Amino acid sequence: MSIPNEALQKLVQEIETQAIAAQQQINIVRSQISAKQREIRMLQLTSNEVSTLPPDTNVYEGVGKMFVYSPITEVDKRLSSETTELKSDVENLGKKLQYLETTHKNSREHIDQIFKSGGRA
Template sequence: MAEAGSLEDASTTNTSLIAEGASGGVSTSRSYYYKLLMEIETNALKSQQEIGLVRSQMAAKQREKRLAQLTSSEITSLAPETPIYEGVGKMFVAVPVPDMKNKLESQMKQVDVDIEGLGKKLHYLETTAKNSQEHIEAMLKRGAAGAS
């Protein structure tokens, strides 16, 4: 889980910046809050970009699964002795119907595993983005209250 490690690293960095900012004067504190705000904003933007990427990867995997399902349903209606061919590069190779069914089933299982993994990654990224946004809003509220 590399994602969890990066969250801990960001949290540690944020905490150290706050601690350093608390020990300094007013201008030092403002510069640390500014640095902290910029870091959180960078993390939020990075998370948003990764969310878009993961969503497109999930859509591609779902299309791949749907194609395998359609192919499998078409092959199921064929007689076992029907010749079918699989594209391999620029040529086609004859494949027995049962072998192709097994290959498609294993492909669908692997795609399901991939989709599940992407779903977990998406959940993590959405949580990270939400937390970053909440931190930014809290810092801005504190900054506005401190300026009054």
């Protein structure tokens, strides 16, 4: 049993569109992971610097165009909570990346299978 040329062409086109969309999403997710990992590294470096300061040091955080005094303990808490949140985001993006890579691989395999079978179902 063979599939008509038009239907085969439409099927291949749909699978190719899905593969292209998955590849674009993979690139987006990879850049998001990279950006979040950079943010995590910056937060860790900031936390390390803050932890080396004496406890009575005045610490100021930027808020818009001004700086506001914040106790070191609050700054450290905020840095650690942001780091935890970003790590969770990176983990979720990793799962999404794995799903997209599988989708892309499957799409490519389906296209190869169609071409190898010569359009027979």
